[in-house]
Amino acid sequence: MTEIELASRARKAMxxxxxxxxxxxxxxALLTASGRVYTGCNIEIASFGATNCAERTAIFKAVSEEGRIKIDKIAIASDDEDYIYPCGICRQVMAEFADDEMELICTRKNGEYKKMRFGDLLPNAFRTF
Known part of the structure; x- marks a missing residue:
């Protein structure tokens, strides 16, 4: 799956x-090592601590379907004019299921995107495995 296809699925998930x-x-939208794609959106709750981000929604869907997963790529989309990046909690959840080489695709409202290694986004990630 190309970066453009994955970013398009992330935009549709919005x-x-x-x-x-x-x-x-x-x-x-994320691509697992098994070749399956999972999407997610953010879900806000009046009690803000119970809110769930799009990235975690997609990851949790993948885990609930496949069990232990390995994320190969994940794309994130919003209506923001600037690139969007995962929050700190999502970065830690990603660290549980991705290595430093996982490809993160950050998009802008106009469809532009840039790729980065997960290890560059969260260097020295806390992992127990």
Missing amino acids: DTAYAPYSKFRVGA
Whole structure:
């Protein structure tokens, strides 16, 4: 799957985002080592601590379907003019299921994207394996 295809799926996942408070819709799409693609959107809850980001939604869907996964690529999309990056909690969840070489695809509203290694986004990630 190409970066453009994965970014397109992330953008489509934004359509189902539940963001009544921030109005900041986010979509994510990930490709596992098994070749399967999972999407997710952000889901806001009035008790903000219970809110779930798009990246974690996609990861949790993948784990619930496959068990232990390895993420090869993940794309993130929003309506922001600038590139969007995962929050700190999502970075730590990614560290559980990805190595430093995982490809992160950060997009902008206009469709531009850039790729980066996960290890560059979260160097020295806390891992127990």
